[in-house]
Every structure is written in structure tokens, then in C-alpha cells.
Amino acid sequence: MTTVAAYAAPAAKAPLERTTIERRAVREHDVLIDIKFAGICHSDIHQVREGWGEAIFPMVPGHEIAGVVSEVGPGVTRFKVGDRVGVGCMVDSCRECENCLAGKEQYCLQGQTPTYNGIGRDGEPTYGGYSEKVVVDENFVVRIPDGLALDVAAPLLCAGITLYSPLKRFGAGPGRKVAVLGMGGLGHMGVKIAHAMGAEVTVLSQSLRKKDDGLRLGADHYHATGDPKTFEELRGSFDLIVSTVSAPLDFGAYLSLLKTEGTLANVGAPEEPVSLNLFSLIGGGRSLAGSMIGGIAETQEMLDFCAEHGIGAEIELIAASEINEAYERVENSDVRYRFVIDTATI
Ligand code: NAP
Ligand code: ZN
Numbered sequence: 605m606t607t608v609a610a611y612a613a614p615a616a617k618a619p620l621e622r623t624t625i626e627r628r629a630v631r632e633h634d635v636l637i638d639i640k641f642a643g644i645c646h647s648d649i650h651q652v653r654e655g656w657g658e659a660i661f662p663m664v665p666g667h668e669i670a671g672v673v674s675e676v677g678p679g680v681t682r683f684k685v686g687d688r689v690g691v692g693c694m695v696d697s698c699r700e701c702e703n704c705l706a707g708k709e710q711y712c713l714q715g716q717t718p719t720y721n722g723i724g725r726d727g728e729p730t731y732g733g734y735s736e737k738v739v740v741d742e743n744f745v746v747r748i749p750d751g752l753a754l755d756v757a758a759p760l761l762c763a764g765i766t767l768y769s770p771l772k773r774f775g776a777g778p779g780r781k782v783a784v785l786g787m788g789g790l791g792h793m794g795v796k797i798a799h800a801m802g803a804e805v806t807v808l809s810q811s812l813r814k815k816d817d818g819l820r821l822g823a824d825h826y827h828a829t830g831d832p833k834t835f836e837e838l839r840g841s842f843d844l845i846v847s848t849v850s851a852p853l854d855f856g857a858y859l860s861l862l863k864t865e866g867t868l869a870n871v872g873a874p875e876e877p878v879s880l881n882l883f884s885l886i887g888g889g890r891s892l893a894g895s896m897i898g899g900i901a902e903t904q905e906m907l908d909f910c911a912e913h914g915i916g917a918e919i920e921l922i923a924a925s926e927i928n929e930a931y932e933r934v935e936n937s938d939v940r941y942r943f944v945i946d947t948a949t950i
């Protein structure tokens with residue numbers, strides 16, 4: 605066991621504060637990672653606030669981890685000391701159900717083990733990336749390509765893969781009109797990735813405040829959803845809409861923006877249920893789909909894709925002492941576009 609410094613919420617809704625946690629000794633297939641950077645995902649905030657239901661405290665959030673391997677177990681074959689690596693939203697799964705065998709560990713039928721706010725298969729609570737070090741089985745660790753700096757790579761481990769996976773699955777590419785709904789941490793990655801895939805990209809944001817950034821990051825068009833004219837103007841326009849919105853939404857209004865048989869893929873995880881008039885689906889033969897992060901192999905594929913296309917996150921690098929303030933700014937849609945903690949400041 606190693607004692608490491610971390611930032612934790614001691615109880616639901618409490619501010620995060622500096623503390624120490626124990627990391628297990630490296631086992632046969634484990635790697636010890638010196639964490640360099642950890643992104644702040646809106647999911648961290650939902651969970652610290654118990655917005656998704658009862659959670660485990662103390663909670664050390666953080667599932668956008670970038671660092672360097674500092675020790676490997678005797679059975680490790682994929683990594684060596686000094687490798688630049690990442691860890692995302694899960695650190696284990698059953699590895700034998702049909703979804704795990706298909707590389708969709710995020711949908712493990714026995715339940716994947718979340719990087720934090722979970723109980724590992726050894727019965728111990730999991731603690732996330734707002735800490736100095738983490739021990740993870742090598743099968744849940746990915747390689748960060750040399751071309752990507754670790755600070756801008758960290759958010760790819762959740763925000764990047766969460767957008768890459770549905771964009772690929774629903775065919776974002778040349779000749780396809782894709783809208784990204786919400787220009788936050790996930791949304792801005794969606795703009796960059798959909799653009800790199802060759803799609804015609806539209807941002808749908810509450811206002812035009814971030815328009816210049818959206819266009820700079822690769823959007824072809826940018827519209828304010830706060831303006832009712834947007835819904836008239838864009839009716840029937842898109843092959844695919846990816847919603848990253850963290851709050852309940854009028855999905856019916858957005859479904860009307862799809863072409864016939866278009867798809868609205870939702871990745872946002874609001875704390876409240878939404879209601880939907882099903883005529884907005886059956887009318888145009890439209891689909892409403894969901895997507896959660898991506899599998900381990902797909903996460904590696906996404907990192908390689910991002911390195912090839914020179915894509916990192918747009919980040920605001922902060923000290924650990926600024927985490928609580930950063931949470932407030934994320935809740936106010938005032939992040940440009942991902943807060944990343946410099947873990948040397950913990
Ligand atoms: P974020 O940085 O806060 O971005 C969310 C964006 O949603 C905001 O920037 C804002 O965009 C828009 N928004 C917020 N409140 C809104 C409202 N009331 N009405 C309309 N638009 C609103 O959060 P994030 O880290 O990208 O995460 C977004 C959501 O995805 C969270 O619920 C998170 O838990 C979830 N998530 C899901 C997965 C998954 O695997 N499915 C993975 C990670 C995160 P504008 O300012 O442009 O309007
Ligand atoms: Zn996340």
C-alpha cells in the first residue's frame with residue numbers, strides 16, 4: 605500500500621478538500637501511474653452532489669487521467685516504466701460476458717467498475733484521478749500517442765471518447781450534417797472530432813456567446829437555441845444530432861430538426877427524467893439513441909485518431925485548490941472548455 609495525496613468530497617454536496625488515500629500494492633497485471641493531469645467532467649459534479657443517486661464517500665472524483673507509468677507488475681506485457689498513459693471512466697469489468705468479449709466493456713453485463721464512486725472486484729472502493737498516483741490493471745490503461753501533450757490529452761479519456769463513439773457509430777463523415785448540442789467539455793470535443801471525420805458541423809448552443817470559438821474549432825455553422833427562429837430555420841436539417849446537455853431538455857423540439865430517419869444520440873446525463881411526445885419520433889421515422897463512453901480498444905483508436913488529426917482539448921489548467929470554484933463555473937456553463945487539474949499542486 606502507498607499513501608498518496610488526493611482531493612476528496614468528504615460527504616455529498618460538501619466542498620472538496622485535500623486528504624490522503626491508500627493505493628494498493630502493484631499486483632501481477634497492474635501498472636502504477638504517476639498522474640500528471642486530471643480533467644474535470646460534469647459527471648464528477650453530478651456524483652459529488654449525489655444528483656444520480658446515492659454515492660460512496662469520501663469521493664475522489666476524476667476519470668480523465670493522463671500520466672506516466674512508474675512501476676509495473678511482473679505479468680505486465682503492454683506497458684513499461686516511462687510510458688505515457690491514460691485511464692478513463694472504468695478500471696475493470698467481468699471480461700467474459702458477450703459485451704466485454706466484443707470490446708464493449710462499458711456495457712459489461714455484470715457491471716463495469718467505475719474509476720471512482722465504485723467498488724472494485726476486490727471489494728475495495730475505487731478512487732479517481734484527483735490524486736498523485738493510481739494503480740490500474742493494464743487492460744484498462746491506454747497509450748497516449750507522442751504527438752499529444754498530456755494536459756490536453758486528459759479530457760479525451762472521457763469527453764473525447766464519449767463523442768467519438770456515437771459520431772462513428774451513427775456515421776458522421778463526408779456528406780453528413782451533424783449538430784452538436786451544447787458547447788461544453790463534451791460538446792467542444794464533438795465539434796473537433798466530427799469536423800475531422802469530414803462532417804458538416806453545426807453547434808446548437810443556448811446563446812451565441814461562444815460562436816467565435818465554435819467556428820474556430822471546426823464548426824461550419826452556429827445557432828442559438830434561445831432564439832425560437834432557430835427551430836423554424838433548421839427544421840428537418842440534420843442526419844445526426846448529438847446532445848451533450850447536462851440538464852433536462854425538450855427532446856421533441858430537437859427531434860424536429862432531424863431529417864427523415866435521422867438520429868438524435870444523447871450522451872448528456874441529466875439528474876431529472878425528461879418527457880417526450882412520441883409523435884416527434886414516429887412522424888419522421890426518427891431514432892432517439894443513447895451512448896456511454898466507449899470500449900478500451902475504441903478509446904485507444906480515438907486517441908490515435910486525435911493524435912493523427914492534431915486534436916487535443918481546449919483547457920483551462922488549474923491548481924487543485926481551485927476545484928470548487930471550477931465546479932461552480934462548469935455548472936454555470938462557463939468553462940472554456942475543460943478544466944484540467946495540474947496534479948503537482950495537490
Ligand atoms: P459541460 O461542460 O457542463 O457542458 C454541458 C453543456 O450543456 C453546457 O456547456 C451548455 O452548453 C449545455 N447546457 C447546460 N445546461 C443547459 C440547459 N439548462 N439547457 C440547455 N443547454 C444546457 O458538461 P460535460 O462535462 O460536457 O458533460 C455533459 C453531460 O454529459 C453531463 O450530464 C455529463 O454527466 C454527461 N456525460 C455523459 C457521458 C456518457 O458516457 N454518456 C460521459 C461524460 C459526461 P451551451 O453553453 O453551449 O448551451
Ligand atoms: Zn466524464
Ligand code: ZN
Nearest residue numbers: 698701704712
Ligand atoms: Zn462483462
